[in-house]
Amino acid sequence: MRANSEKVLVVGAGVSGLTTALCLAREGFRVTVIADRFAPDIVSVVAGALWEWPPAVCGYHHDQVSLARSKSWCVASYRIFEELARSGVPGVAMRRSNFYFKHPVEESPHDLHKMRELAGKVRGFVHDRSLAERNGISPGYGVVDAYSHLAPMIDTDRYMLWLMRQVKMHGVRVRRHRIEGSLTERKAELLDRFDAEVIVCCAGLGTAELRGVSMYPLRGALVRVRNDGIDEAHCVSHDETNDGEQDIVFIVPRSPRILVLGGLAEKDEWDTGINLENHAPVRDMYERCLAFMPALRSFELDPDEPVRAGLRPFRQENVCLEWDEEGRIIYNFAHGGAGFSFSWGCAQEAVGLVRAAVKDRTYSYSC
Numbered sequence: 001m002r003a004n005s006e007k008v009l010v011v012g013a014g015v016s017g018l019t020t021a022l023c024l025a026r027e028g029f030r031v032t033v034i035a036d037r038f039a040p041d042i043v044s045v046v047a048g049a050l051w052e053w054p055p056a057v058c059g060y061h062h063d064q065v066s067l068a069r070s071k072s073w074c075v076a077s078y079r080i081f082e083e084l085a086r087s088g089v090p091g092v093a094m095r096r097s098n099f100y101f102k103h104p105v106e107e108s109p110h111d112l113h114k115m116r117e118l119a120g121k122v123r124g125f126v127h128d129r130s131l132a133e134r135n136g137i138s139p140g141y142g143v144v145d146a147y148s149h150l151a152p153m154i155d156t157d158r159y160m161l162w163l164m165r166q167v168k169m170h171g172v173r174v175r176r177h178r179i180e181g182s183l184t185e186r187k188a189e190l191l192d193r194f195d196a197e198v199i200v201c202c203a204g205l206g207t208a209e210l211r212g213v214s215m216y217p218l219r220g221a222l223v224r225v226r227n228d229g230i231d232e233a234h235c236v237s238h239d240e241t242n243d244g245e246q247d248i249v250f251i252v253p254r255s256p257r258i259l260v261l262g263g264l265a266e267k268d269e270w271d272t273g274i275n276l277e278n279h280a281p282v283r284d285m286y287e288r289c290l291a292f293m294p295a296l297r298s299f300e301l302d303p304d305e306p307v308r309a310g311l312r313p314f315r316q317e318n319v320c321l322e323w324d325e326e327g328r329i330i331y332n333f334a335h336g337g338a339g340f341s342f343s344w345g346c347a348q349e350a351v352g353l354v355r356a357a358v359k360d361r362t363y364s365y366s367c
Helices: 015-026 064-086 109-119 156-169 183-193 204-212 280-292 294-298 339-366
Strands: 007-011 030-035 092-101 145-154 173-176 198-201 216-226 233-236 249-253 258-262 307-314 320-324 329-333
Touching (some): 007 183, 015 329, 109 145, 183 329, 198 339, 249 280, 280 294, 320 339
Parallel strands (some): 030 173, 092 233, 198 329
Antiparallel strands (some): 233 249, 249 258
16 A cells, blocks of 8 residues: 555445545545445445446446446456455355347347457356256247356445445545535535545436436346345346337346346336335336246245345446546446446546546646
8 A cells, every 4th residue: 555645535335436435545545435325225235236248238338438448347347356256255256147048149249249258358158058958947938049157246235334344444434424516516615524635426326416417217126035046147138129128137146045036127217116016017027037947936035125126327428437627526427237347447447537636636736
């Protein structure tokens, strides 16, 4: 750790905010985190938290410039999560992740390109059409091709607690504080109040108000069942030809005790009070997973928390990680459904932006 006198204020305490704060603290910056909500009352604990090569199953990232950057973030995060799993960090595991297709991968240029990119970046990659039969996928679902590899899978409850502990162990101050209005207009007040020189905004959907930009939620939900021996992930991506249809399959072991079943992606829906009783798409999503893998029919719903719902933070231009020269603030937001997959890569790049901002500020002052 280098000795730094620069003090940084991080806005937001989700996986992006805390990971950024931890990376900054490890580099010797003096960091304060402020947020109006903390785990478990944040979207990060709802996330599917399966590492995926972009575009992800529920990712909806299509902008090519953003995709190119996100691939480097994904590689960085994969390596770090792999190290964390090896070190026994709570909530982090490397498990096999299976992706299934209703057409031969070679017949889709998009899927073939993604598979070839992915194969060189992950451990244990295999392309095997027999995976569906071996893994108990219903023959009636129409799967004809599949590939598999080792991937980080995160128990969000345990990992977010670990991340908060790490942040505090590295001397980061954590404060509950709500910001209203423009972050640029409140900047001088915030820097003075929290004794900082640079701001990094990782506020997710809250950035819409703080920066005055257009954002939208992509509502998701996970049905939680008691895990009866599933130790691999099983996924089917959205078929782009089924416009507006909910067809995603997302089956991921959260832990040896809990399995999460998902595949909901509802644009511009803000209500998170949805469940199996009051929202038909959640019931349809659950039934879709059961039809895909019939063995799940014997798995009991988690009696304590059968459904979690949350809002993935999106904007039309996809992820924003940049230094706003006009507002003199660094932004790291709009990670959509890939917050965990991007977290370490984006945080490392944010540290570089902070260094550049500090250097620019020092130069400006010296003139």
